[in-house]
Amino acid sequence: MNKYLERDREIINIMNNDNQALEKLKNRNILVLGVGSILMADEGIGVHIVKKMESLELPENVELLDGGTAALDLIPYLKGKDKIIIIDCIDTDDPAGTIYRLAPEDLEDIKTFTISSMHQIGLAETIKMSRLLGNEADVIIIGITPKTYSEYSLEISPELESITPKVIEIVLKEIQS
Structure with a gap:
């Protein structure tokens, strides 16, 4: 069975007060991973968000x-997780x-998104590996589109500081879904 279809059924069962399904969802191993360089202003937004969530x-x-900026060194931390929520800055014209909110496949569409990276190996490669x-x-x-990362x-820019609560809210919703 498709794992996404199975997850959707779990959520529907929870909505129908299925305690067994609720327990299964609560036992999912979830990682919230903030990436980026905190030395490069907005490039470190993922790390700043995770620190605030602590x-x-x-x-x-x-x-x-x-x-x-650990990249491939993160792979052992990804092992055994059921859901991974990654927070990073992305370079767009917006x-x-x-x-x-992106899926790993979206990272390959470099016409639209280019993961900004001081990371030697990009996020897409780490997920693939x-x-x-x-x-x-x-x-x-x-x-999150940065104001500056060069x-x-x-410190992160005031623009990114102002959306931090919204990003945390989005992450919390992802944890619950």
Whole structure:
């Protein structure tokens, strides 16, 4: 059975008060992974978001991880996860602070999206390698258009700071779905 169809059935069962399905969803292993370089202003938005989420009370089955610019070194952390939510900046022509919900396949459409990267190997390659090694997790990317990522700064731009609560809200909804 298609794993996405199976997940949708689980959600429908939960909506119909199926306690067994609810328990199964609660036991999913979820990773929220913030990536990027905090030394390069908005390029580190994923890490900044994960750091802010550390103060939240999250379910025990949710792990937060500052992935920095580790790329392939992240693969062991992806193993055994049922769902991975990745937060990173993406380089688009849209205004700073534009938020996208992407699937891994979207990362290959470089006409539309180019993952900005000081990371030596990109996010798409890391996900591909993880899948080649048998990781079947659902992967969602929350991409955010930066204002700047070419200057050294430990601070994110006011534009990205202002959307941080919205990004956290999106991530929390992804955790629940």
